[in-house]
Amino acid sequence: METFGTLDFVIVALYAVMIIGLGIFFSRSKGKEKNAEDYFLAGKSLPWWAIGASLIAANISAEQYIGMSGSGFAGGLAIASYEFMAALTLVIVGKFFLPIFIKQGIYTIPEFVEKRFSANLKTILAVFWLALFIFVNLTSILFLGGKAIDTIVGSGDGSLIMPAIIILALVAVAYSLYGGLSAVAWTDVIQVILLVLGGIITTIFALKAVTPESSVVSGIEHIADVASDKFDLILSRDNPEYSNLPGIYVLIGGLWVANLYYWGFNQYIIQRTLAAKSISEAQHGIIFAAFLKMLIPFIIVIPGIIAWVMYSEGFAGSADAFELADGSLNNDKAFPWLISTLLPSGLKGLVLAALAAAIVSSLASMLNSISTIFTMDIYKPYVNPNAESKRYVNVGRITALVSLVIAIILSPLLSSMNQMFQYIQEYTGLVSPGILAVFILGLFWKKATNKGAIWGIILSIPIALAFKILPFEMPFMDQMFYTFIITMVIIMMISLTSCKTEDDEHCIPLTADLFKTDKVFNICAYAICILLVVIYSIFF
Numbered sequence: 001m002e003t004f005g006t007l008d009f010v011i012v013a014l015y016a017v018m019i020i021g022l023g024i025f026f027s028r029s030k031g032k033e034k035n036a037e038d039y040f041l042a043g044k045s046l047p048w049w050a051i052g053a054s055l056i057a058a059n060i061s062a063e064q065y066i067g068m069s070g071s072g073f074a075g076g077l078a079i080a081s082y083e084f085m086a087a088l089t090l091v092i093v094g095k096f097f098l099p100i101f102i103k104q105g106i107y108t109i110p111e112f113v114e115k116r117f118s119a120n121l122k123t124i125l126a127v128f129w130l131a132l133f134i135f136v137n138l139t140s141i142l143f144l145g146g147k148a149i150d151t152i153v154g155s156g157d158g159s160l161i162m163p164a165i166i167i168l169a170l171v172a173v174a175y176s177l178y179g180g181l182s183a184v185a186w187t188d189v190i191q192v193i194l195l196v197l198g199g200i201i202t203t204i205f206a207l208k209a210v211t212p213e214s215s216v217v218s219g220i221e222h223i224a225d226v227a228s229d230k231f232d233l234i235l236s237r238d239n240p241e242y243s244n245l246p247g248i249y250v251l252i253g254g255l256w257v258a259n260l261y262y263w264g265f266n267q268y269i270i271q272r273t274l275a276a277k278s279i280s281e282a283q284h285g286i287i288f289a290a291f292l293k294m295l296i297p298f299i300i301v302i303p304g305i306i307a308w309v310m311y312s313e314g315f316a317g318s319a320d321a322f323e324l325a326d327g328s329l330n331n332d333k334a335f336p337w338l339i340s341t342l343l344p345s346g347l348k349g350l351v352l353a354a355l356a357a358a359i360v361s362s363l364a365s366m367l368n369s370i371s372t373i374f375t376m377d378i379y380k381p382y383v384n385p386n387a388e389s390k391r392y393v394n395v396g397r398i399t400a401l402v403s404l405v406i407a408i409i410l411s412p413l414l415s416s417m418n419q420m421f422q423y424i425q426e427y428t429g430l431v432s433p434g435i436l437a438v439f440i441l442g443l444f445w446k447k448a449t450n451k452g453a454i455w456g457i458i459l460s461i462p463i464a465l466a467f468k469i470l471p472f473e474m475p476f477m478d479q480m481f482y483t484f485i486i487t488m489v490i491i492m493m494i495s496l497t498s499c500k501t502e503d504d505e506h507c508i509p510l511t512a513d514l515f516k517t518d519k520v521f522n523i524c525a526y527a528i529c530i531l532l533v534v535i536y537s538i539f540f
Contacts, residue, residue, distance in 0.1 A: 023175020
């Protein structure tokens with residue numbers, strides 16, 4: 001195994017300088033002081049290709065590179081359903097959700113809640129999201145990033161985790177804190193190129209290393225033969241990972257809750273589309289992101305499967321890398337181990353730069369969303385509603401910095417977690433079913449009332465927790481799905497008993513023209529559906 005050499009450090013340092021420099025360049029105010037729209041929504045100037053790239057750069061982080069690859073090591077290709085079904089979800093979001101949000105002219109998703117329901121519900125959801133983003137997402141991104149760098153650069157004993165976390169945080173802050181969404185989105189174009197390139201390089205070297213013939217073709221044939229059971233997208237009940245990915249119910253149940261919530265009603269993601277030049281630019285950006293999502297499993301999950309094959313065949317150093325003292329396996333070391341073991345000097349630094357790009361872009365995006373929600377949904381209405389726009393920008397910057405410090409302090413507490421991607425999905429699943437139920441009914445059912453929505457949100461969490469303590473085993477995706485259905489029923493029952501008119505006074509007027517999409521969007525949407533049918537036919 002080649003050590004991380006001087007050339008690698010130089011490449012990573014050049015990456016950091018380039019990203020910070022580009023971020024500062026795109027942060028220029030061009031002779032005028034940044035206002036809230038400039039800082040939080042990039043002046044509503046983003047083109048489709050920047051939106052699509054930024055969506056993927058924000059989404060793909062250490063939790064995918066490390067966590068999803070680790071899940072590929074443990075359970076195989078089935079974890080890729082999150083990515084494949086996300087592509088279809090993005091089509092739905094672009095067609096049916098996004099036009100409503102953009103027409104409302106909102107800064108944040110909680111702001112839409114206020115327009116549809118009430119300020120009270122908006123505040124409840126804003127607090128939900130802030131807690132989730134800081135204590136789950138931000139901490140996990142930092143920890144997984146530090147863990148990966150510790151494995152690739154150091155000895156994997158954990159001594160470099162905290163220094164790496166601090167460095168990643170400083171790079172993200174260096175440009176995002178000043179420049180806001182415009183700096184984040186434009187640098188994401190570079191970041192997404194790097195992260196795709198890094199994934200492709202790692203996959204190619206791993207395929208060449210898994211057989212003596214040292215060719216990509218023979219590598220594909222070998223892993224398909226040795227690990228044929230790991231190429232099932234739909235798991236059988238006797239599979240050890242069935243509790244995480246419950247067979248056909250992944251396609252018709254809880255995964256829809258996770259994906260629709262994440263891609264449709266998550267400030268961290270949707271903020272990019274709200275910054276589009278126009279509705280068509282936003283929709284084209286979403287379609288571009290959908291195509292990129294379908295590529296991700298082949299450069300992130302497949303390496304995890306290859307690492308499992310190498311471990312099962314006793315590849316040198318694999319036992320020490322994956323086996324823990326208690327006899328269990330550390331799945332999340334799969335991707336970092338491949339980088340540190342297989343890549344030569346130079347490429348090792350390039351791929352680490354790609355991994356850092358994924359982490360830093362997600363950190364910057366998360367910080368921008370946290371600052372936007374706190375400033376526009378809590379500070380502005382409750383603390384200083386008449387402040388100058390400059391004041392809101394400064395509050396956003398302080399909020400981002402404070403939340404990052406909290407996450408840095410808390411991130412080492414995640415060291416005992418295994419399969420981090422599943423951990424993130426499971427704990428996000430405590431709140432996502434209730435939030436999704438409120439939005440779906442709020443958007444498309446005119447009788448949904450504020451009282452019904454508030455009770456639905458409040459009761460959804462104890463319902464989700466109750467499923468976790470039931471005396472029988474139930475996959476968490478099924479728990480999410482049933483929580484979603486029960487919450488919808490609660491909202492509908494309370495709304496029907498409390499609505500004094502035929503429709504709620506705050507309902508959103510919908511017309512057929514609102515959901516019309518252009519020819520480019522429609523052709524690409526059909527292409528995505530056909531590709532998904534082909535993929536699931538091959539790997540069913």
